[in-house]
Amino acid sequence: MEEIGKIVNVFGRNILRIAVPDTAFEKISRPGTYVIFRSSSGIQHLALVTGYLLVDELYKRGRVLEELEGYEDITVIRNEVTAVVVGYIREGKIFKGVESLPAPGERVFLADPERLKLLLSAYDVDVGTLASTSDVNFTIDLNMLASRHFAVLAMTGSGKSNTVAVVVSRILEKYPNPRIVLIDTHSEYIPLAKVFKERVRVFSPGGRLSELVKLRYGIEPIPLEVPMWTLGFEEIAELLKLDSRATKQLLYLREALLSVRRERWPHAAPDDPIYFKARQLVERIGSKGGRDDSAIDLKLKLSSLLDDPDLSFITSPVMSEKIYEKTSGAEPERSGRAYTQLYKSLFGEGLNIIALGGLPSEVQVTTVATILRALWRVVSAHVQAGSVLPTLVIVEEAHVYAPKDRDVPSRQILEKIAKEGRKFGVGLGIVSQRPRELSQTLLAQCGTLIALRTTNPEDQRHIMLSVEDIIGELIQGLASLTVGQALISGAAAPVPAIINVHSFTRIYSAELGGKDVDWSKAWAESPEFIDISRLLFAHRERSIENTGPGEARDRAAKLENFLQ
Numbered sequence: 001m002e003e004i005g006k007i008v009n010v011f012g013r014n015i016l017r018i019a020v021p022d023t024a025f026e027k028i029s030r031p032g033t034y035v036i037f038r039s040s041s042g043i044q045h046l047a048l049v050t051g052y053l054l055v056d057e058l059y060k061r062g063r064v065l066e067e068l069e070g071y072e073d074i075t076v077i078r079n080e081v082t083a084v085v086v087g088y089i090r091e092g093k094i095f096k097g098v099e100s101l102p103a104p105g106e107r108v109f110l111a112d113p114e115r116l117k118l119l120l121s122a123y124d125v126d127v128g129t130l131a132s133t134s135d136v137n138f139t140i141d142l143n144m145l146a147s148r149h150f151a152v153l154a155m156t157g158s159g160k161s162n163t164v165a166v167v168v169s170r171i172l173e174k175y176p177n178p179r180i181v182l183i184d185t186h187s188e189y190i191p192l193a194k195v196f197k198e199r200v201r202v203f204s205p206g207g208r209l210s211e212l213v214k215l216r217y218g219i220e221p222i223p224l225e226v227p228m229w230t231l232g233f234e235e236i237a238e239l240l241k242l243d244s245r246a247t248k249q250l251l252y253l254r255e256a257l258l259s260v261r262r263e264r265w266p267h268a269a270p271d272d273p274i275y276f277k278a279r280q281l282v283e284r285i286g287s288k289g290g291r292d293d294s295a296i297d298l299k300l301k302l303s304s305l306l307d308d309p310d311l312s313f314i315t316s317p318v319m320s321e322k323i324y325e326k327t328s329g330a331e332p333e334r335s336g337r338a339y340t341q342l343y344k345s346l347f348g349e350g351l352n353i354i355a356l357g358g359l360p361s362e363v364q365v366t367t368v369a370t371i372l373r374a375l376w377r378v379v380s381a382h383v384q385a386g387s388v389l390p391t392l393v394i395v396e397e398a399h400v401y402a403p404k405d406r407d408v409p410s411r412q413i414l415e416k417i418a419k420e421g422r423k424f425g426v427g428l429g430i431v432s433q434r435p436r437e438l439s440q441t442l443l444a445q446c447g448t449l450i451a452l453r454t455t456n457p458e459d460q461r462h463i464m465l466s467v468e469d470i471i472g473e474l475i476q477g478l479a480s481l482t483v484g485q486a487l488i489s490g491a492a493a494p495v496p497a498i499i500n501v502h503s504f505t506r507i508y509s510a511e512l513g514g515k516d517v518d519w520s521k522a523w524a525e526s527p528e529f530i531d532i533s534r535l536l537f538a539h540r541e542r543s544i545e546n547t548g549p550g551e552a553r554d555r556a557a558k559l560e561n562f563l564q
């Protein structure tokens, strides 16, 4: 191993200042360099270089040090680096923490690539290569990644989606039966279906949004249906944009909801998924005497939801209607069986992409809350029955679904998964470009952090909330990372590291949806207008009955085939 300097100070138990002669400086100047030294008890420790102190004054001090006994071999000392001890090596394996105190005066060596490969390249998911040594692959532990949750945070355009696509692809490559649900807010992960074929299912609301997916990616999505009767009270209120000040309207809504649900099952609570038709809910508003402006306003709001063809996957779903009709038995079991049949299709083996691009954010929030609540019901039922259904949920644009200062229904279920998911076998991955707007509860529950380039100090401060103490020092360095470079630390990482995340495009020869527009190329070629007329209007299909043998019927057949 190559010697690069000596420890001159130890702060606390794990922060080192290392004096480095000029000749060795360039060897440790790359971000994320590891050095090795022996601690006071002789155990080898690994430290990550976190900062450089290059001041003229040090040159003078270096000359003084030269004259001291034990430092003769350091000729000219100009540079100091700070390093954080990240782990110790025992029987060829790396363990996190400090086994015994580092001692000033100890010699420090550059960690050689062969040794790093043995320590860092043998875990489950190969996400990238060390930024300091490109021939060392950095791998992470799947169990820790999924069970302790993870966050991918960074400013826009810095490589979050690429990172998620690489992690998911590596899992699909390595494991025959993973179960991943990806909330794809901008419908940008759909190209994964081209790479992994039938192991990936893309779900998207029918009509215009499905058309767009087909047009853009050449992939026919499976119709997504989230019937209104499967929504809880708060989800419907969110859909109607009723905030907590609209007390009267909330009251009328709750009353109407209970009334339509209790018509089928007298013990129903407002959140119980007991079947009703959305139309019945409108009719029932104000039926108990409320005929004032609030009731009229609420009726109007609900009616306009029913009139919006883009929302027919909630207000007039075709297939779920059929499923309910075909389900026999008394309530509440009948609704329960229909509910399970409908939602379990979203949680099948492989990757399930819920493509929500193009929907307004309150609809996305409602849809995600309902789907995740269904997932929670399914997995907790498995646990109660003594089994588990390990499922990893990844949520893109997590600040939309779990904002810091707004109580939306998806935030409640996401926080529940973050807090209790480990016991139920539900792992959570959150992805966000606005860490400062994200629920702190959620952030604090993420055991693994993958942080890419982030320049906003407020975002950096929030990212600090989810990291181990030892890498706090590195957070400021996030501004100097390049696109695709990430700081990775926490439960799933063998040690904190700065890595170059693999490029999804390079490995799989496929482009993700959110890639940057190549302006110079586009403006050099003069792209043509495409015919957008059929995308301007949402399809007017309302239900299977009044569309005849048209598109609704095809759609129903498609979903039915899939469900069988």
Ligand SMILES: Nc1ncnc2c1ncn2[C@@H]1O[C@H](COP(=O)(O)OP(=O)(O)OP(=O)(O)O)[C@@H](O)[C@H]1O
Pocket (backbone or CB within 6 Å): 154, 155, 156, 157, 158, 159, 160, 161, 162, 163, 433, 483, 484, 485, 500, 501, 502, 503, 504, 505, 514, 515, 516
């Ligand atoms: N590791 C990487 N290697 C090479 N190119 C990369 C890497 N990561 C990202 N890129 C490129 O950088 C661009 C932005 O990446 P990406 O879409 O993943 O960023 P993002 O942070 O998800 O952005 P947004 O917040 O806008 O969704 C893309 O064109 C992508 O191909």
